Amino acid sequence: xxxxxxxxxxxxxxxxxxxxxxxxxxxxxxxxxxxxxxxxxxxxxxxxxxxxxxxxxxxxxxxxxxxxxxxxxxxxxxxxxxxxxxxxxxxxxxxxxxxxxxxxxxxxxxxxxxxxxxxxxxxx
Amino acid sequence: xxxxxxxxxxxxxxxxxxxxxxxxxxxxxxxxxxxxxxxxxxxxxxxxxxxxxxxxxxxxxxxxxxxxxxxxxxxxxxxxxxxxxxxxxxxxxxxxxxxxxxxxxxxxxxxxxxxxxxxxxxxxxxxxxxxxxxxxxxxxxxxxxxxxxxxxxxxxxxxxxxxxxxxxxxxxxxxxxxxxxxxxxxxxxxxxxxxxxxxxxxxxxxxxxxxxxxxxxxxxxxxxxxxxxxxxxxxxxxxxxxxxxxxxxxxxxxxxxxxxxxxxxxxxxxxxxxxxxxxxxxxxxxxxxxxxxxxxxxxxxxxxxxxxxxxxxxxxxxxx
Numbered sequence: 001x002x003x004x005x006x007x008x009x010x011x012x013x014x015x016x017x018x019x020x021x022x023x024x025x026x027x028x029x030x031x032x033x034x035x036x037x038x039x040x041x042x043x044x045x046x047x048x049x050x051x052x053x054x055x056x057x058x059x060x061x062x063x064x065x066x067x068x069x070x071x072x073x074x075x076x077x078x079x080x081x082x083x084x085x086x087x088x089x090x091x092x093x094x095x096x097x098x099x100x101x102x103x104x105x106x107x108x109x110x111x112x113x114x115x116x117x118x119x120x121x122x123x124x
Numbered sequence: 125x126x127x128x129x130x131x132x133x134x135x136x137x138x139x140x141x142x143x144x145x146x147x148x149x150x151x152x153x154x155x156x157x158x159x160x161x162x163x164x165x166x167x168x169x170x171x172x173x174x175x176x177x178x179x180x181x182x183x184x185x186x187x188x189x190x191x192x193x194x195x196x197x198x199x200x201x202x203x204x205x206x207x208x209x210x211x212x213x214x215x216x217x218x219x220x221x222x223x224x225x226x227x228x229x230x231x232x233x234x235x236x237x238x239x240x241x242x243x244x245x246x247x248x249x250x251x252x253x254x255x256x257x258x259x260x261x262x263x264x265x266x267x268x269x270x271x272x273x274x275x276x277x278x279x280x281x282x283x284x285x286x287x288x289x290x291x292x293x294x295x296x297x298x299x300x301x302x303x304x305x306x307x308x309x310x311x312x313x314x315x316x317x318x319x320x321x322x323x324x325x326x327x328x329x330x331x332x333x334x335x336x337x338x339x340x341x342x343x344x345x346x347x348x349x350x351x352x353x354x355x356x357x358x359x360x361x362x363x364x365x366x367x368x369x370x371x372x373x374x375x376x377x378x379x380x381x382x383x384x385x386x387x388x389x390x391x392x393x394x395x396x397x398x399x400x401x402x403x404x405x406x407x408x409x410x411x412x413x414x415x416x417x418x419x420x421x422x423x424x425x426x427x428x429x430x431x432x433x434x435x436x437x438x439x440x441x442x443x444x
Contacts (some may be wrong), residue, residue, distance in 0.1 A: 033235070049356075050352045050353070050362075051352075051355045052351065052352070052355075052357060052358060052359040052362055053359060079379060079381065079385070081348070081352070081366075082345055082348060082349050082352070083349055083352050084351070102378070103379050104378075104380055105374060105379050105380040105381050105382070105385075111379070113283075122367055
């Protein structure tokens with residue numbers, strides 16, 4: 001089902017190169033939990049956006065980059081903004097509620113979106 | 125002139141622009157100037173009427189700020205309020221100084237209250253008033269530059285950036301008064317996220333460590349997060365807060381977006397922000413001259429800043 005969704009994200013060339021295990025920690029990291037490489041497609045749907053912004057409804061295909069107990073990073077073709085709430089569905093078919101905490105441009109049509117799992121929706 | 129206060133009392137005083145006192149007459153507060161030793165020196169007691177000639181003499185001798193006791197703040201605010209409601213006789217410089225001073229005091233109160241809605245309300249109110257004063261183009265930007273304070277305290281910086289933004293926006297073709305007021309409001313709020321950054325980091329006199337830099341670079345996002353739920357602000361105003369450190373080549377922060385992805389109002393705010401930062405004294409360096417700051421911006425056209433906006437600013441800053 002996820003594979004059939006529309007996606008315009010342009011992934012970095014090395015995105016699917018074999019990488020697994022924990023992501024090395026930088027000394028300035030303030031993260032609570034270790035992150036793990038996890039490269040897989042996912043369905044993203046906007047749950048709610050910000051008062052001054054409008055978004056079209058519907059799910060699109062994005063790609064999970066890494067995941068921890070508290071948060072997930074996905075690559076998406078659009079810039080999302082801190083505070084927007086998302087539904088994310090990964091391989092297991094379970095829909096998880098998340099809130100965008102940060103966005104960084106990787107290249108044209110590719111933004112890394114970091115989102116925190118909402119209470120009761122962690123990746124445990 | 126009268127008594128010198130003790131050095132221990134210096135922090136009980138607040139500075140204010142001399143210009144805002146013109147026409148004060150029988151203002152109900154004591155007025156102090158800085159002595160050569162840096163201590164407040166009584167200039168005029170509240171029992172003595174404040175003559176405009178005395179104030180003009182101070183201004184001519186290069187004194188731009190005087191001091192009052194914090195205890196007298198309410199009386200000063202009342203004076204500002206009275207003058208602002210009846211200021212038809214004032215020059216642009218007088219109106220501008222009054223408005224900036226009033227905005228500073230109210231803004232500082234709102235900051236202490238830590239109410240984002242309160243700050244947005246104040247910024248909106250002064251956005252409209254500043255647009256009314258500054259849309260009356262009887263003075264060049266270079267002329268207004270001389271009226272500005274350049275001490276780089278957060279409010280002074282925000283007020284200066286707002287002044288550059290509205291003047292640039294007008295010259296670039298934005299004529300709708302409501303939009304111009306929104307631009308001033310957005311500019312007044314653009315650094316609101318810095319409230320959450322440690323003063324130790326913001327005022328560090330030496331170069332920043334990577335951790336300090338990372339902390340400071342969070343302020344656009346912090347400000348955006350605080351304001352983005354406020355239904356009174358438009359998207360472009362929010363982008364002035366979120367994107368004013370983005371650069372055309374993608375080397376900015378917090379997202380690293382490029383040229384067309386940056387909101388036009390944020391591009392204006394970026395140029396205004398850097399120009400004011402360069403022309404103010406900072407904890408770690410002296411202010412650049414206007415000419416040096418213009419050269420700095422010109423050298424970054426195309427990769428950091430929009431050509432049209434920079435050219436517009438540098439042209440307006442040329443001496444008459």
